[in-house]
Amino acid sequence: MxxxxxxxxxxxxxxxxxxxxxxxxxxxxxxxxxxxxxxxxxxxxxxxxxxxxxxxxxxxxxxxxxxxxxxxxxxxxxxxxxxxxxxxxxTLPAGVFCLREGEEAGGAGEIATPVVAFCGGSGITPILSLAKSALAGTGRPVRVLAADRDARSVIFADALDELAERYPDRFAVRHHLDDRQGFLTADQVRKFAGGDTDADFYLCGPAPFMELVENALLTHGITPERIFVERFAQTADPPPEAAPEQEGTLTLVLSGKPHTLAQRSGETFLECARRAGLAPPFSCEAGNCATCIAQVTAGEAKMRVNNALDEDEVAEGWVLTCQGEPTTPHVTVVYED
The missing domain is CATH 2.40.30.10 (Translation factors)
Structure with missing residues (x-):
């Protein structure tokens, strides 16, 4: 690997x-x-x-x-x-919620692509990391809207203030406190985005918060490829309703022990294993972290989403079981010991 x-x-x-x-x-x-x-x-x-x-x-x-x-x-x-x-x-660090490469900006006459971030609660965590890297390693301006319940809930307030002092021309943060201003609205999202329709937009926070922000940005004319969303939950389209009858078989080797299971249509390998009462490793269930990785040693499979494995690993038969589905009647999947 x-x-x-x-x-x-x-x-x-x-x-x-x-x-x-x-x-x-x-x-x-x-x-x-x-x-x-x-x-x-x-x-x-x-x-x-x-x-x-x-x-x-x-x-x-x-x-x-x-x-x-x-x-x-x-x-x-x-x-x-x-x-x-x-x-x-x-695990080793993983994930694709990162600054786009090639946007370092800064050549003569070139305009740096802005970074505009919306975060709710602890969603500020990766946003702070991104902001620090964009400011220190590129010429890109950064704006952050951080929504929290109240002033006591604001995470990294001092760190954000320090960035604003260090980069007064390139960094700005707006704190939205629910107890004073009510919940964030779509109009407020669009107003904060302003005319930066060619910026890169980063979203992290509770699912309803991100849904509100993403929809507001799309109606503001922001193209989907400019919107980056960090989710630690299933993001793929829901599979079709599983047929009650067996559609194939899955031999799953976990801790060296093989289990032959009935594989249903539209069901991932992880879903099949859990339905059978097994407890294989998994974490994000979004195809981002590779915690659920296993190797297909017989049959063939496809993945709904793959943000963790490179082409060589996929060619060797490695699959994210939270995203993997069979494409042949029988598949054997072996987890690492």
Whole structure:
């Protein structure tokens, strides 16, 4: 394989309390990464993906930021139990919520493509990483609209103020507080976008927030290829309703043990495995992180979405099982031990 999609032990060097319910974990992790990417953490028998708040262009430390989620298994465990010196298991950084290459800007007579970002709550995490890299590594102007419940909930307020002071001509942030201004509206989104219809737009936050912003931008004349959305949930079109009868068979090898399952039409390998009561690895379910990677050793398959594997890996038969579907009556899929 061209990349290592396994888990690696990394030590927490320090913890920063950003807000009452948000902490940044500084990790002793010498991983190369791009601004806007995330790592997947293995804890409590499950997996969760968290974005980096650090930037490879500006920070010497590797940082990921975690907001406590009511009822959240991993976020609550991390907040309640982890301390400096503890070790956690993470994947290598992954994800495509990154600055477009070739937009460094800055040649004589050239106008830098603006970066315009909308974030809700902890969605500021990858946006901060992107902003720091764009400002330090390119000539691009950056504008951020950060929506939060109230002033106490604003994450990275000081870091954003520092960027505004350091780059007064290229960086601007607007804080939208729900308790004072009500929920963000489509008109406010379009007003913030203004005339920058050729900018690159980055969206991260709760699903209803991103849906509102994305639809507002599209009606404002922004083309879809200019809109980049970070989702840690299924993004593919829903599959057709599964037929009750068996459509084929899937032999799934998990921890070295083969399981032969009835594969239904329109069902991914991961869905088939979970329906049978198995618990293979997965995280984002959006085709972004490669946590669910396995190799097709017999039969053929296709993927609905692939934002994690390169062409050589696909040619070798590797597949994202959260996105993989059979194209032959029988398929054998082997997970890494």
């Amino acid at each position: 061209g990349r290592d999609h396994g888990f690696h032990p990394v030590r927490i060097t320090r913890i920063i309390q950003e807000t009452p319910d948000t902490r940044t974990y500084v990790l002793d992790a010498p991983f190369p990464y791009r601004a806007g990417q995330f790592v997947t953490i293995k804890a409590c028998g499950t997996l969760r993906s968290y974005s980096m708040s650090s930037s490879p262009e500006t920070d010497t430390e590797f940082m990921t930021t975690v907001k406590r989620v009511p009822g959240g298994l991993v976020s609550n465990w991390m907040h309640d139990h982890l301390a400096p010196g503890d070790v956690v298991e993470t």
